[in-house]
Amino acid sequence: MAPQRPDSQIHRRSLVQPMTQFEITKAATFDAAHHFPNEPEGSPYRRMHGHSFQVEATVRGEALDPVHGWVADLGALDTALKTAAARLDHGLLNDHEGLEAPSLERLCLWFVAQLQPDWPGLCRITVARPTIHERCTLTL
Numbered sequence: 566m567a568p569q570r571p572d573s574q575i576h577r578r579s580l581v582q583p584m585t586q587f588e589i590t591k592a593a594t595f596d597a598a599h600h601f602p603n604e605p606e607g608s609p610y611r612r613m614h615g616h617s618f619q620v621e622a623t624v625r626g627e628a629l630d631p632v633h634g635w636v637a638d639l640g641a642l643d644t645a646l647k648t649a650a651a652r653l654d655h656g657l658l659n660d661h662e663g664l665e666a667p668s669l670e671r672l673c674l675w676f677v678a679q680l681q682p683d684w685p686g687l688c689r690i691t692v693a694r695p696t697i698h699e700r701c702t703l704t705l
């Protein structure tokens with residue numbers, strides 16, 4: 566006969582079960598111009614210039630929709646992210662509220678403000694300039 570485990574040991578084991586957490590991620594791209602009016606005279610950042618950007622949004626969920634078997638539809642996240650990115654595409658970032666000093670950090674905050682109302686599980690935004698190997702991640 567197998568040796569019996571004391572009840573206390575069984576209880577402790579169930580308490581340390583890790584919580585199941587899924588993270589789904591979608592990316593979109595946009596191109597935009599910007600300038601940093603507060604940088605000192607002569608700084609290259611003061612002059613108007615452009616970048617290609619990539620934005621990644623990650624949504625966390627613990628439960629799977631029993632019908633679809635997913636945390637949330639990546640297609641719906643794609644639509645939301647593309648809609649937000651399209652507001653910036655081929656424009657001047659400085660024209661948007663919150664982007665008067667249009668850093669990657671501020672862009673992360675801007676995307677959070679755009680997405681969070683409809684995506685309460687949003688847990689991470691990354692905005693990158695892949696061609697010059699720069700990125701910023703905001704974890705919520």
Ligand SMILES: Nc1nc2c(c(=O)[nH]1)N=C([C@H](O)[C@H](O)COP(=O)(O)OP(=O)(O)OP(=O)(O)O)CN2
Pocket residue numbers: 609610614667668669670697
């Ligand atoms: N913490 C941050 N620092 C900087 C940001 C930012 O968003 N967050 N942004 C910039 C400017 O946008 C700048 O244009 C970035 O390009 P740069 O560093 O100049 O890199 P480039 O490759 O385009 O230019 P090189 O002169 O060829 O290095 C600055 N800092």
Ligand SMILES: [Zn+2]
Pocket residue numbers: 599614615616
């Ligand atoms: Zn720049």
